[in-house]
Amino acid sequence: IRILIIKKRMREKKRHCGKQLILYFIQSRGAMNNDKKVKYVKIGDEPVQKKKKKKPDYGLGEKITPAKVILKTLGIIGTTVSAMVLVVIIAMCIVVTGLALYVTQFAETDFDVSLEDAELNSSTFIYGYDSDGNEVQLKQLSSDENRVLIKLEDLPQHVIDAFISAEDARFLEHEGVDWKRTVAVTVRMVVSGGTEGGSTITQQLVRDITGDKEVSIGRKLREVFRALELEKKYSKKDILESYLNRIGFGGTSYGIASASIQYFDKTPDKLTVAEAAILAGLIRSPSSFNPYANLSKAREKQLRCLDNMYEYGYLTTQEYNQAVKEQVKFRLPVKGDDFGYVDERYNEFYGIQEDGELSDPYYENVSWEELGVSESESYVPYKWKGNYEVSQNWYVDAAIDQIITDLAELKDISKSAARTLFYKGGYKAYLNMDIEMQNQLEELFLDPSLCLKFYSSEPITDLPETAENEIEIAKRNLMQGSFIITNHSGTVLALVGGLGEKEGDGCFNRATMDTQTIGSTVKPLSVYSLAVENNLLTYSTFLKDQSGKVSVGAIGGTYGPYDGYDPSDNTVRWPHNFQETGFGDGLYYPAWYAVQKSKNTMAVYTLSLVGLQNAFNQLTEKLHFNLDPVNDFSYSPLAMGQFTEGVTLISLAAAYAMIGNGGLYYHPYLYSKVVDQDGRIVLSQNTVGERVISSDTAYITGRLMRKVVEDAGASGSYADLGNIEVLGKTGTANDESTYTFVGITPEYVGCYRLSRDNHQAIYMNSGWQIIPKVWGDVMKVITADEPAQSFVKDPNxxxxxxxxxxxxxxxxxxxxxxxxxxxxxxxxxxxxxxxxxxxxxxxxxxxxxxxxxxx
Ligand SMILES: [Zn+2]
Structure with a gap:
């Protein structure tokens, strides 16, 4: 292997000068506050050289004829200089003491990292309970499942060259730390304030294995020592192989084998130079440099990598030119012509009409970036076809993800490290899944026509809209549905994260990972419950159906229609109601009617009574929504759910449980406990409820929601379950990219959402009626054998x-x-x-x- 020969050659060439670590610390003040911080400035690779300073010549030598005044002045200068020297000496003493403390402290730290650390070899088991309460083994985990391991010798040399060129040009020369580059990067950081990496492949690997993610000098130093240790123990080949098999390439893609499939639909041994350079170029920031998120950026990084490969002599001129010109084909359609062609699949895939217009008028002239797609770490435009193996259901997927997240937090390690630990750490995990309910839900969602039988949008494809074509049309339109059922105390019972066949283990889960606008389902949570709680309105308080004048800056989110811009005070007439009444009919209606008809006018008015701050705190602090503190602190997000990033379906279900349980919030849990090899409980469900609103408020808010389902012709009347009482709320994104229905029975919270992965409009005629209908169809199956149930009136x-x-x-x-x-x-x-x-x-x-x- 070429790499090993090069390595040997480098070793021979290497001068055996003891490398010395030079550390300088300076005391600096934080720019924003007065906290004193020790700032690490330089690590150099040259021995300390005493720079002989010229003795200062004060002009007091042989020529002794200046005036006394000058002499006196010079005397003062001399004193000042001496004082300064003294200060410097004292400062150095402080620094040396500090350094000594650091070293002493570090002496007790274990820097030993091994590539086998992660290779614990006890299987982890996942259990659920059947309807009789018997333990059922659902799965045995092993860590190789989602990570296709590849040997270095199976990779083409140019793949290895690409990564070395892109990430760590001196990888074969250094002993774990590239001092030269570290110094250069540090100087640049100090001069221009950048945050450029400068970590070697070895250091990046250490970070990944240990999961040490703390941002501090201590962490950086630990990483340096660990990298040096790692290089003593392992060959360059072992380190590089482990690195390429572990590193994240965006989304759920870890390791080069999985990335090759994700981006090029091929195994890594078939990667071309051009493709290898794209992968090597994106790992510095997989979420923003990947070709699906930003093709231009991916191209820019690829070219930089190719330039480096050429410069370092890994490519001949001919190979270089060929790679630059290659029209790389990606697994999913890409936007742009940066690779020398326009991807013809793109228009169909993302719903662009023949005239080049996006099929959603709201998105006209809006770039992909402006839609925020590339910003989202979790967003990967999954399609239905996939090369992933399916060995577990949606629930197990989501439960594993939650356990890994909680384990990472508990142990303060990276998710990647937590994942390896969980898969091979010999744990026993007990899930909250209701096996029967999960099976029913999975079976229903396997057939997309469940969600599509009322679907009557303008077809984007040229396929005739026949029953046989329903599924194909749905696929092409990327129509997606997700459903989650919880009880009222934070226990998740069943969920599905997509429509039709699951793409693979750990694939994109729309019930737990997808953040979408929740539309009017926010109203009972942020507006009406708070207004009742603060005695600002009652069940029958009359509210006027009338839009107001709103400062443009106070609207936030997506506006929806507005009218009458007044430049004198920068206001518009807003909001518009979803249904036919437009800016309001000016009549008075009771509060329950505002909820039933989901009047935006009345919701915004009520929000003005409640106050933005109270509503925002309710959603973020009490109901644990992850909102943007600036953009979401305004009327459209807080009264109409038009959030910047959006909310996951599981978060929405958890928030709504408070209506059914008397006003408490419980964190949603997919597992009850995780036990280690010695039988000790490592993680367990937090079953403590946090008070959000009082129980009488919860009951009255529930009564307001009852009107959504109870009255014939109300938006949620299709969700009626006969003798099981249902409280409901519909929600539609202003741009019609999502439809949501939340239904609460005395036993369950069920949330259903129809959306598209590309966040484009759905165009469903009367979607607000169809969503509760699907919800009802699903819940009828789920509650088939259950007796009549209704909510118990609160005593207050x-x-x-x-x-x-x-x-x-x-x-x-x-x-x-x-x-x-x-x-x-x-x-x-x-x-x-x-x-x-x-x-x-x-x-x-x-x-x-x-x-x-x-x-
Ligand atoms: Zn009266």
Whole structure:
């Protein structure tokens, strides 16, 4: 192997000068605060050389004739210089002491890292329970499953050359740390404030094995020592082989074999020079340099890698030219012509019409980057075909992912290290999966027509929209569905992360990984429950269906339609209702109606009463949504769920459990416990509920949601389960890229979402009705054998008749009344019949004759 010969040659050439570590520390102040920090500045590879400074000549030598004044001045300078020298000496003492402390501390640290560390060899087992409560073994794990291992000798030489050229040109020369480059990078960091890597392949491998991800000088030093140790123990071949098999290439792709399939649909032994250079070029930042996220960037990094390979003599001029010109073909369609051709599959794949327009008008002239796709680490545009093996269901996928995440946090190691540890650490994991329910759900979602039988969008493909073509059309449109069922105390019972056949183990899971806009399903969580909790409205409080004037900067998210821009105060007329009433009909309706019809006008008005801060805190701190503190702190995200990144379906289900359990939040768990080889519990489900709202508020919010399902013709009426009571809420993204339905029964929370992986509009006629219908179809199967169930009234809630003309508690003069639900602490006034029935009273009473201003 060429690499070993080169290595030998390098060794012979090497001068055996003892390398000395030179460390300088400077005290520096953090730019933003006054915390003193020790900043690591340089590591050099040359022995300390005492630089002989010229003795300062103060002009006091032989020529002794200056004036006394000058002499005196010079004397002062002399004193100053001496003082400075003293200060420098003292500073050096401090530095040396600090360094000594560091070394002493490090002496107790174990720098020994081995490539076999991760090669624990006890299998981990995963268990579930059947309906009789018997333990059932679901799976035996071994770490080779999702990582196709490859031997270095099976790789073409140019693949190895590409990685060395891109990541660590002196890999074959150094002993773990490239001092020269470290110094260069450090100097650049100090001068221009950059954060360029400079880590060798060995150092990167150490980081990956140990999972030591702390950002500090200590970590950097540990890494250096460990890299030096690793190089003493292993050959360059072993290190490189381990590196290429472990490193992440974006998404769930780890190791070069898996990356070759992910990007080029081939095994790594068949990689061309051009392809190898793309892979080598993207590993510095797989999420943004990969060709699916940003083709231009991938091309730029590829060319840089090829230039390096040429410069280092790994490629002849002819090979170089050929590689530069190669029209690389990718597994998935790519956007752009950076590789010398336009990918014809792209338009069909991403729904671009023949005239070149994107089929979604909202996305006209919006670049892929602007859609935020490349920003998302987890986003990989998966398609239905795949070369992955399927050996476990959606639930087991998601449970393993959750366990690995929790293990990484517990041990403070990387996810990659946690993964290896879990797969071969001899653990026993007990999942919360309801096996029967999971099987039912998987079976239903295997047939995409479940979600598509009402699908009647404009076809993007030229296929006739017949029953036989349904699945094919869905595939081409990348229509995707996901479903999750939990109980009310954070236990996840069943989930599916996609429509149709699963692509492979650990593939993209739309129930747990996909963040999407949740639309109006946010309203009960961030607006109405808080308004009830703070006694700002009751079940029957009258609200006006009317949009307001909103400062453009306060809207945030995606706007949806707006009107009447006023340049004098930078406001627009907003929001628009989802249904036919546009900017509102100006009439008054009770609060339950606002929820039932999902009126944006009333939600935004109620949010203005609640306050953005309260709503934001409720979602982030109490319901644990991961929101953007700047962009999501505004009306459209908080009142209409149009979030920057979005929320996963599992997070939505966990948040909604509070409506069913009396106001508590429980973290959603897919496992109950993980036990190690010695029988000790390593991880266990957190079963402690955190109070979000009071139980009477939870019950009343549930009653508001009951209206969504209960009334014929309401948006969620299709989700009715007969004698099992259902509370519901629909949600549609402003750009129609997602439809969501949340349904709560006395036993379960079920969330269903229809979306596309490319976040494009779905174009489903009356999608807001179809989504609850699918939800109902699924839940009818799930609850088939269950007895009648209804929610139990909270003891602090009273049921009273209210007057439908005012929303007040019905008085003796009120003719039309309905049943309302009220906190004992907030019962509306009694309607007097006469004055109260006069419609002018509302204007006077609520004082909203003028258009409200939200800022
Ligand atoms: Zn009345």
């Amino acid at each position: 809630v009273v049921i009273l008749d209210y007057c439908t003309k005012t929303g007040f508690i019905a008085g003796e003069n009120c003719t039309e009344t309905q049943k309302g639900y009220y906190r004992k602490s907030k019962i509306p006034q009694i309607c007097d019949g006469d004055k109260d029935h006069d419609s002018s009273y509302y204007v006077e009473h609520y004082g909203v004759n003028e258009i409200p201003l939200y800022d």
